[in-house]
Amino acid sequence: MPELPEVETVKRGLAPVMEGARISHVELRRKNLRFPFPENFDETLKGQKITSLGRRAKYLLVDLENDVTVIMHLGMSGSFRIEVDDNSQIPGVFHHDRSKISAHDHVIIHLDHPKGRARIIYNDPRRFGFMDLTARSQLEEHSFFKNLGVEPVGNALSSQLLAQLFTNKAAPIKAALLDQRLIAGLGNIYVCEALHQAGISPIRKAGSLVGKAGQPLKQLMPLADIIRDVIRKAIEAGGSSLRDHRQADGNLGYFQHQFKVYDREDEACSKPGCGGTISRIVQSGRSSFYCPKCQK
DNA sequence: AAGGGAGCCTGGCGGC
């Protein structure tokens, strides 16, 4: 499920149960996801109090009181669900029907929260997700993080920065925006949506939006604000729920209803007065949806 | 050296 807004939504859903809770034990139902779990994964978590949850790009971060951070990535199909005991009174967490543990439930984190017991279950059919451990102080040096670009929400992302990142880039802007070393957290959906709003074709070479003096060309100017806006609105909507994929609290995100181009091949472009038709093309192995009439 | 493609996995869907 996870681009940045979905991971942020997961974090917010898990926080009321996990923050301040103690991990009584961890069940690993297999020895690897995309990568093997670290040797000492379950022992390191066992007995630890969770001090806070965080997020960097599409990574979920779980801080423990022993200054270890658990790094979690949901890949393409990872999700969490929360199950609480009947008598639990954990604020902001509602009781959901206890479901059976299924074949793709790979990790179960058992929690003692001051207001009741709970368990956090990680499910991932395709197993592109992964988990790792790091000392909190070493996080930025970790191989997952050391080459990550700026967060797309927040002031670091500006048209000036985009111009700088795109200078002399021959790659299509679609690929540049998906490159986590430039901007960290964007994925296929939100890149398609942002480019449509900005009226920029995904095929356009990134470097062609930058002037000779390295300044953002007029067409590039609004893109930074548009990206920020798309991501913020998606977070507000609780992310996007494709194929009924649920958030950790059991709710569905609803941003998918606001898609203007993603998965809308052959539909009319929604831009007022455009009259174009949404196309699907493949760029570096991934679908790009765009309107050839108003995206240049 | 940057950019494109294959590979990692499983499940769901549409077409025949």
Next chain:
DNA sequence: TGCCGCCAGGCTCCCT
């Protein structure tokens, strides 16, 4: 109904 091929929100490695 059944089978087959295609597609999927990510990321890394390898080849050119």
